[in-house]
Amino acid sequence: MNDTAHALGTSRTLWELVERRAALTPDRAVLLQGDRSLSFGALRERAERVAAGLYGMGVRPGTVVAWQLPTRIETALLSFALARLGAVQTPVIPFYRDHEVGFALRGAKAEFFAVPGTWRGHDFAAMARRLDATGVFEVYDGDALPDGDPAVLPGPPTEGTAVRWIYWTSGTTSDPKGVLHTDRSLIAGGSCLAHALHLSPDDVGSIAFPYAHIGGPDYTVMLLLYGFPAVMFEQFALPEALEEYRRHGVTVAGGSTAFYSMFLAEQRRRPGTRLIPSLRLLAGGGAPKPPELYHRVVDEMGVRLTHGYGMTEVPMITMGSPDDSDENLATTEGRPPASMEIRIVDGEVRLRGEAVCRGYLDPAQTAEAFDADGFLITGDLGRLTPDGHLVLTGRLKDVIIRKGENISAKEIEDLLHGHPGVADVAVIGLPDEERGERVCAVIERAPGTPAPTLAAVTAHLRGRGLSVHKLPEQVEVVDALPRGETLRKVLKYKLRERYAAAVTPEP
Incomplete structure (x- = not known):
C-alpha cells in the first residue's frame, strides 16, 4: 500500500x-455506469x-x-x-x-x-x-x-x-x-484487499455483485484509498457485460469463483483473442477456488488471478497478491494483513482483528461465536503454511463422516475439477443407514461433453491418487447447480434436500 x-x-x-x-482528487471518477460518471x-x-x-x-x-x-x-x-x-x-x-x-x-x-x-x-x-x-x-x-x-x-x-x-x-x-x-471494521476489511492487490490510480475496477453485499463497502473503501474508479453493473451477464468492460478499459475484474468460470467459458468461445484487452487481474473470494480452475484461467486468459477469504462477519481475512508464486495463488487463500490474527484450533480457523464484526444482533449468538480469547470461531477448516499463507480444507459442517472416517468434500471437488466433463461440482454427504453418510458428487456437465458416469468419476479420482474410502458412491449430473444470487455460491443444502431420499447405489 x-x-x-x-x-x-x-x-x-x-x-x-x-x-x-x-x-x-476531487475531479477523478469513482463510479462509472453506462454514460454516467x-x-x-x-x-x-x-x-x-x-x-x-x-x-x-x-x-x-x-x-x-x-x-x-x-x-x-x-x-x-x-x-x-x-x-x-x-x-x-x-x-x-x-x-x-x-x-x-x-x-x-x-x-x-x-x-x-x-x-x-x-x-x-x-x-x-x-x-x-x-x-x-x-x-x-x-x-x-x-x-x-x-x-x-x-x-x-x-x-x-x-x-x-x-x-x-x-x-x-x-x-x-x-x-x-x-x-x-x-466504520472501522469495514475500512480495515477494504484496506486488507487494497494492500494485497497492489493497485494504482491508473486501474479501473468493477462491481458486478450486489452493492448490498458486504463486498460493497469492502470494494468502495479500496477505491477511496487508491483513488481509482469502478464500473457498476446493475445486472451482470456475459457476454452482454463485455462491452462495458472494454469501453471503460477495466483492468481488474472478478467477484467470486463462479465469475472466474463465467469469464473462462466466454474466453473459450473466442480462442486466440483477448476477451477484455485491458484486463490484467481477476480477483475475488466468497467461495472455494479449485487449483485446476486457477491454472486454466491464467493459461487461457493470460491474466493473473488472486483469490481471498472473507465472510459477512469479516469482510476480508486473507488475500492473494499478484506477486505471490503460482503455487501459492493456486493452492492458498493468500496471507492476512498485520492487523489480522489467525489461530488454528483443532484444525478450525479462528480470527481476531479490527476487521472482525462486533457480534450479532442476538447476544446469545455472539456468545457462541467467540472463544474466551476473543477469537471468532469461523467453522472453516484450514492450516497455515510456513510462510503464513492460509490453506482452507473445508467447512466443519462440510465434512462427510463415512463409516466413522472424516472426508473433506473440498478435496474431492478440487480433484474432480480436473475432469474434462466437469464444469463445476458439489460433493455432499447423504444419510445412509449402513455407512452413516455416503459420498455423492453432483456434477454440472461441461458443454458438449458426455455425462460423467460413476465409473468414470471413480476412475479419474483413483488416477489422481484419492484414497478408496473417499470415492463417491453416487454421481448425479445436472445442467446447472443451484446457486445463490449474490456471489453465485452453490447451495448445497438444496442438493441435500433433493438427493437425500435417492436410492443408495451399490458399492
Missing part, C-alpha cells in the same frame, strides 16, 4: 475517508445533499435505515449519505423476498426502508406494504433521491467504532443472522 493509501486507511469513519479522498468530489457534495434530504425526513444519528437497492450510483450515494449522518444502515440483498426481508426489518427495528419501486419484475413497494414497513421511500434514479441544504446537518460522526451497519448472513437452512459492523 502506498503512503497516501496508508494514511487514508487511518480514517476514523467512512465519511472522513470520503472527505479526505475528495480533497486529494461520479467523481470523488461529487460523491462528497451529492451525498451531503442527500443526507440533508434524509435529515428533513426525520433520519438522525442512530436512526436505523434499511435499504434494498440494485447496484447503482444512487445506491452508493444513499449509503454514503447515511454514513454522513451517522445513521445505522442495514443493507438487504435485492434478491431477498418477503420472508428474509421481513425478518431483517423486524430484527433491525428499521424506521425507514428504501426500495427501488419495481425492479426485474418485482414490486418492492408492494412487498414493503405487505410487510407493514415504516418510512418507505423509493430510489430509482438520481432525481428520486432525497435532497436538501447541507447547512441543516449536524456535524459528521467522529467515532468509528460505534455499530452503524447491520449485514445479514444468507440463512440457507435457518433464519439469517444480523451481523454488527462499524
Whole structure:
C-alpha cells in the first residue's frame, strides 16, 4: 500500500475517508455506469445533499435505515449519505423476498426502508406494504433521491467504532443472522484487499455483485484509498457485460469463483483473442477456488488471478497478491494483513482483528461465536503454511463422516475439477443407514461433453491418487447447480434436500 493509501486507511469513519479522498482528487471518477460518471468530489457534495434530504425526513444519528437497492450510483450515494449522518444502515440483498426481508426489518427495528419501486419484475413497494414497513421511500434514479441544504446537518460522526451497519448472513437452512459492523471494521476489511492487490490510480475496477453485499463497502473503501474508479453493473451477464468492460478499459475484474468460470467459458468461445484487452487481474473470494480452475484461467486468459477469504462477519481475512508464486495463488487463500490474527484450533480457523464484526444482533449468538480469547470461531477448516499463507480444507459442517472416517468434500471437488466433463461440482454427504453418510458428487456437465458416469468419476479420482474410502458412491449430473444470487455460491443444502431420499447405489 502506498503512503497516501496508508494514511487514508487511518480514517476514523467512512465519511472522513470520503472527505479526505475528495480533497486529494476531487475531479477523478469513482463510479462509472453506462454514460454516467461520479467523481470523488461529487460523491462528497451529492451525498451531503442527500443526507440533508434524509435529515428533513426525520433520519438522525442512530436512526436505523434499511435499504434494498440494485447496484447503482444512487445506491452508493444513499449509503454514503447515511454514513454522513451517522445513521445505522442495514443493507438487504435485492434478491431477498418477503420472508428474509421481513425478518431483517423486524430484527433491525428499521424506521425507514428504501426500495427501488419495481425492479426485474418485482414490486418492492408492494412487498414493503405487505410487510407493514415504516418510512418507505423509493430510489430509482438520481432525481428520486432525497435532497436538501447541507447547512441543516449536524456535524459528521467522529467515532468509528460505534455499530452503524447491520449485514445479514444468507440463512440457507435457518433464519439469517444480523451481523454488527462499524466504520472501522469495514475500512480495515477494504484496506486488507487494497494492500494485497497492489493497485494504482491508473486501474479501473468493477462491481458486478450486489452493492448490498458486504463486498460493497469492502470494494468502495479500496477505491477511496487508491483513488481509482469502478464500473457498476446493475445486472451482470456475459457476454452482454463485455462491452462495458472494454469501453471503460477495466483492468481488474472478478467477484467470486463462479465469475472466474463465467469469464473462462466466454474466453473459450473466442480462442486466440483477448476477451477484455485491458484486463490484467481477476480477483475475488466468497467461495472455494479449485487449483485446476486457477491454472486454466491464467493459461487461457493470460491474466493473473488472486483469490481471498472473507465472510459477512469479516469482510476480508486473507488475500492473494499478484506477486505471490503460482503455487501459492493456486493452492492458498493468500496471507492476512498485520492487523489480522489467525489461530488454528483443532484444525478450525479462528480470527481476531479490527476487521472482525462486533457480534450479532442476538447476544446469545455472539456468545457462541467467540472463544474466551476473543477469537471468532469461523467453522472453516484450514492450516497455515510456513510462510503464513492460509490453506482452507473445508467447512466443519462440510465434512462427510463415512463409516466413522472424516472426508473433506473440498478435496474431492478440487480433484474432480480436473475432469474434462466437469464444469463445476458439489460433493455432499447423504444419510445412509449402513455407512452413516455416503459420498455423492453432483456434477454440472461441461458443454458438449458426455455425462460423467460413476465409473468414470471413480476412475479419474483413483488416477489422481484419492484414497478408496473417499470415492463417491453416487454421481448425479445436472445442467446447472443451484446457486445463490449474490456471489453465485452453490447451495448445497438444496442438493441435500433433493438427493437425500435417492436410492443408495451399490458399492
